[in-house]
Structure formats: C-alpha cells, structure tokens
Amino acid sequence: MPFSNDELDFTYPLPAYFKDQPSCYIYIYNGKVVTDPVNVPDSPTILHDGIKDVETKGIVQYIGALGEKLCYAIGLESHNEIPEEMQLVFLRDLIGQIDERMLALAGRAIQLIEFELTSKFCGRCGTLNETLEDRGKKCPKCDLLIYPRISPAIIVLVMKGDEVLLARSSHFRSDMYSIIAGFVEPGETLEHAVKREVMEEVGLKIKNIRYFASQPWPFPNSLMIGFIADYEEGEICVDGNEIIDAEWFRREELPNFPGKTSISGHLIDWFVKMADKK
Template structure:
C-alpha cells in the first residue's frame, strides 16, 4: 500500500494508481531485452492470466501467434527486469489462459502495485497512439530514448505524455459535508466536487471557480489533502478540503444534477474505495469519529 500523509495527519490516503514499484532507467534499451516482462493492453483493459491469483505480466511478449500492430512502450524496470506494454490487435484470439479485464475491475483482485502498473500500461499505450504524428507538421514521430517523450524528426518538436491537472474538494459546514451527483454516476451515488484546472489558473482559483460554477457556493480555508494520478484517461487529481463560507446551493444542471449537505450518519452511496474522492470523505468521517 502506498500512503501519502499530510504533516500531523494520522489518516493517510492510499494512492492506488501511483506507480512506485517501477524505476525508469534512461536511456531505455534500444531493443527489448530477453527476459523482459510484458503487460498486454486491449482498450481500457489488460490481458491477465486468470486464476486464484490473477497475473498481469506475460514473461514472453508478442509472438507470431500474437502479433503487435500498435506501439510498444517501455514502462520501467521492476527490480532488475525491464517491463514493457504492447497493444493486442482486436481481431485475433487472446493468448491461451488469458482474459481481458478492465483496470478498474482489477482493484481488490491483485496487489495495488500491479493495479497501478496495469493502469500505467493502458495510459502509455493510449499516449503513444495519440502522439504518433507531429501536431505541428504532421511527420511521424520517433521515440526519445533518453526520456519519456516522442520527437518529430522533421521540425524537432518534442511531445510528452499528456497530464491533465484537476482539483477535487470536500466542502464542510459544521458537522456536514457537501456531496453532489453527476449525471454520469451510477444510480444514487454521490461524490465531492471536481473539475479540470484551466489555463492561467492556480489550483486555489480552480477550487473557487468549480465550486461556484457547479453548486453556487463560496468556500474558504482551502487546505491541501493529497494527490492521485488518475488514469481515466490522463488526470492528476489534486485533493483539497475547504469550508463553506456563503451562498445557497444552486446546481448547474450540467455537471451536477443534485447536491446537498450530509451528516456522517446519513451518507448516500459513495465512490469506490480506490478513489481519492472516497479518501476525502473517509478522512472527514474518521476525523469526526476521533472526536467522540
């Protein structure tokens, strides 16, 4: 388990998708070494060897029976062993004994470290596919072996994997917290306010703007909580806790379809435990329990 704890805070956040068990060694190998581990990617999932203890790694990579038509991406070293991601073609049978499982569905079935690597593999394959051609001149890009990037051999543009910063904030008012529903959520589920940071904004400005836009409230005393690389598809979630300052709830009926104040003993269905949104709510609940 990988924990991130603010100074003086005994209640940690487990950043499930933080890749801490791979070390990046640059320059990366010019060719894939023998004995490398592979994560075989298909869409938003990976091909696992199913069983009592599912396994995301393949000790032999793509072969004539499992050809690769898409990118191959160096992920890093797992101990002394290099690890790669490759995309499986959609129109061929899976390797024997393997099934495709979405990254979210892997949570709780395999160690968090492997969930993070599976998500990272999916993310890097998607990034490679999105940067195959230069956005400035259209030339096919080539890998940069000395860092995680692609370079245009014609105009020299260097493209790095996209990271989209987003704020996520728990708002408290006395012994209540604000929870809201997005139209994308499963039936009944509520969560905290979140949104992407816009160009020219600070993180704090983004908190104020998103809260005002989505639920019409003014907040104060914004405090950093923790962060989480959220690979759906490329967010970095930066978590905060804030206090209600003024205003009445006015939902935007776009990002939010309902919102309300909830006490600790009357919470609605919540996000999955793997999420930073759930970590924010759990932290607030547990902090309240510590006072009693």
Template sequence: MNIQYRPSFATEELVFHGNESNAEGKALYFPVHQRKILIDSESHPDDYFSYYPEGQIIDSTEVIYIGTLDDMPCYCFELKERYDEGDMQYFGLHDLYGVIDEEMLGIASRAVQMADFYRTHRYCGLCGRTTHYVPEETGMQCNNCEHIVYPRISPAVIILIEREDHLLMARSKHFPEGIYGLVAGFVEAGETIEHAAHREIKEEVGVSVKDLNYFASQPWPFPSSLMIGFTANFAEGEIYVDVNEIEDADWFHVDDIPKLPEKKSISRALIDHFIDKHAGHE
C-alpha cells in the same frame, strides 16, 4: 497533507528511468489494446505479467520501456488488433482493482497510459509525418521535423466542503444510481490549482469556501488525469446547482451520508477522512 493516504493506481517502487538489463533475462510485459490489458486468465494474479508474449502479439508494435521494478524491466505495447486465443482475456484497470496488489496496479495503470499515448501520437501534430518513441525523453518525436510531445496529464481538483458536521455532496447525472460524490473539475490553462478549486465550487454548487487545504493526490488513468484533493470549510452562499454539470447537491450530516463512491477513488478517501474526523461526536 494526509501522509497516511496510499492512492490506488499509483506506483512508488517503479524506477521510471532505471536499468533495463536483468541478469536472468526476466521482464514484465503489459500488452494493451484500447486501454485494456491482455492477461492469461488461468494464471495466478502474481504471474499475470510474467510471460513473454511471443510471436504475433509482440511483433505487432513497438515495445515501450516504462520502468524497472526490483531489477526487473517493465514493458508495454499497444496491440494493433484485438487478440483472442486460449485463456488470454482483456481486463480493464477497474477489473484489476483488488485482484493484483496496489503497486502492480499502479504499474499497470502507467502501462495503459503509455500505450495509449503511443497509440494516439503515431503521427506528428505539426507536419503529419510518422513519429517514434524516445525512451530517455518519454516522448514521441517526429521523424521529419523532430517535434516532440510528451504524455498528457490533465490536472483536476476535488474538494471536500464541510460545515461543522455536515458535508456538501453532489451528484452527477453520469453517476450510478444513488451515488453522491464531491465537487470536482479540471484545472484551466492559466490558473492555479487553488483558483480552480474555488472556481469549480462556485460554478457547480454556488457557494464560497475558506481554509482551503491540500489533502493528497491520485493518478486517475481514465484516461490521464491527476486528481488533486483539498479540504475546505463553508464560507457563505446557498446551494445553486449547475444543471449542465450537476443533477443534485445538498448538505449531509455525518450520520446520514448517502451511498459512497468505491474505495479506489480519492473522493472516497476524502469522505472517509471527514467521517473519521467526526466519529463519536454528538
């Protein structure tokens, strides 16, 4: 496990079920509309979430408590309609990366996911009646049959596959031009994350690996995944690309790594780990 890795979009200081009271009545607010946060663009980044959203903004929906940061409760709410007034603008989580500090980015990502959960679960999946938010359960409960659902988190594996000083990298047809990444995929129902890693590697690039070891994890709020990173050594096989998933895959020497993903992803952290490991090797 890489104990030095600090993932983006992760919150470690927010107390999810903390104290909602604040002696000075202060709070942080995250107004969300279709996965984007409404912010006063003229304010300083440290003050982005410090303003009480009065009137039609906050009256349009149920306010959801998402945790407490340093005795200051944090709230999110899903705006039913897009709101444009004055210097208020919508920002996606990608837009906020590098603008606000990492902890606040993690809280913002939780706010977006919880607001999205609220927006997509307003009605019961069993009987079709309306639901309400239950803070102590972090769930949406039906007002009729009392069925309750919780925020969906989709686990996915991502694997760095090395063969001495070469790294197996793959390119999805959805990637920006020139970008290569690592083999990744979602965990299926009924399988372990280890089995998912071996299966995804075999399905996407045709090789087998050994020495599968946990590296770290990262919340990936696009829309609601948990990326679980592994390192592995090549065992056997030739690269055979699944053209439905992968556009190209190849072995790259540590000194000839192609254009890398951005630093905000665990994919980049794994690749940097490989490069650092082989730094200065002949």
C-alpha cells in the same frame, strides 16, 4: 490508493546498470489488459515472464521496476496477437482483483501504449515523429515537441462545521453522491480551479484550501489532486447540468458515496473518521 504505489520505480531513462535485470511484460490491446484466466477465481495474472520474440513487437514501452524485475508493456496491434488461453479485461474490472502494484502498472501501461498509438505523426504538419530518450516525440520537420498527456483535475471536500457538501452528478445513479471535481483550465493554479469549480457547480465561496493527496486516474489520463476546504458564504445553487442536486450532510446521515477505489472515497472517509479524533 488504487493506481498509485510507492513500491514501483518509474525512473526513466533506465540507468545503464539496469539493462541486464530480469524482465516481465504486460500485454495491452485496444485499451484493455490481457490476463491469464488460469488463476481465476484467484487474482488474475497480468505480468508474464519469458515472452519470446519481444524484439519483433512493434510497440514496447518500459513501465517501471518492480523489485529487481523490469516491467514492459507490449501493445498488440491485432486481436490475433493475443496469446492463446488468455483474455481481455477492462482496467476498471481489475480493481479489487489484483494488488495495488499490479493495478498501478496496468494503468501506466495503458496510458503509455495509447500515447504511442496516437503520437506516431505530428499533429501540426503530419510528419512521422521521432522518439526521444525521455518519452517525448519530436517532429523532424516543424520541431513540435509532445509528451504523454496528463490531464490535471482537482477534487475537493468542502466542510461547514460538522457537515460536508455532497453532490449528485447527472450521470450518477439516483442514490449516489460525491464531492466536487473538475479539470484545471489553462492559466489556473490548482487553488483557483478548486474555487472556480465549487462556485460553478454549487454557487458557494470557500476558504482555507489545503492539500490532501493525489491519485493517478487512467480513465483515460487524469491526475486527481485532492483538497479540503471550508465553507465561506453563499447558498447552494446547483448548475442543473453537471450537478443536479447538492446538500450538506452530517456524518451520521451520509448517503451512498464512492468507495476507496477513488480519492473521493478516501476524502469522505477522512471526514467520517475526524469525529473519532475530537
């Protein structure tokens, strides 16, 4: 699944014996990834070896180990710092262009560099923050403690017999449908958030909620937690705001839906393949 790869080791802080491992770097500027266009139309290169003067860079974050190599993100503070003959690419545009390990590293790099850029000063009193060993930031004046932001969001595939609930968001194109999703609110369990979002967006009660999978979604800092649930009762009534249409669809009548870039595509594909197991 894009932005998630088990081959990467995110252990942090680094064990002492890691410190002498070979390293590589990914440049981030203004929320974009710096790539080497020499390989175009082949897979773009985002990791670079042998970068000079790394210690002089203002923003450097360890992002994980890839085999024996330690990978770091370098946050560039000026467009003039972009190495010659390299280009800026949006993270979304790298989907399908680089392998899943690289995509996971790029998504992680952008989030950690963004945290560095937006956490220099205490959000409570404005004092310059101190950096802790575990990626946290602490204000030396008021002791406010913060960590890189992760925003949990649920996404749920609702079934009624051999039908699946698909909805069209107001920002989708006219022929695109997907499943229900939304952010978890303070004080909620994930299961409560699933029930609430389905009720708010389409007016249905659901039951038998079970976990499917999760996916980091760095746009800008979400963690998508996927579920499957069964219809319990109610008639579809869209909110008309976020959701402008929703219907029950049989497997052989599905409209256009997201591909496997996102967990929504994986959930719908799972529903389609269930027919082969019956």
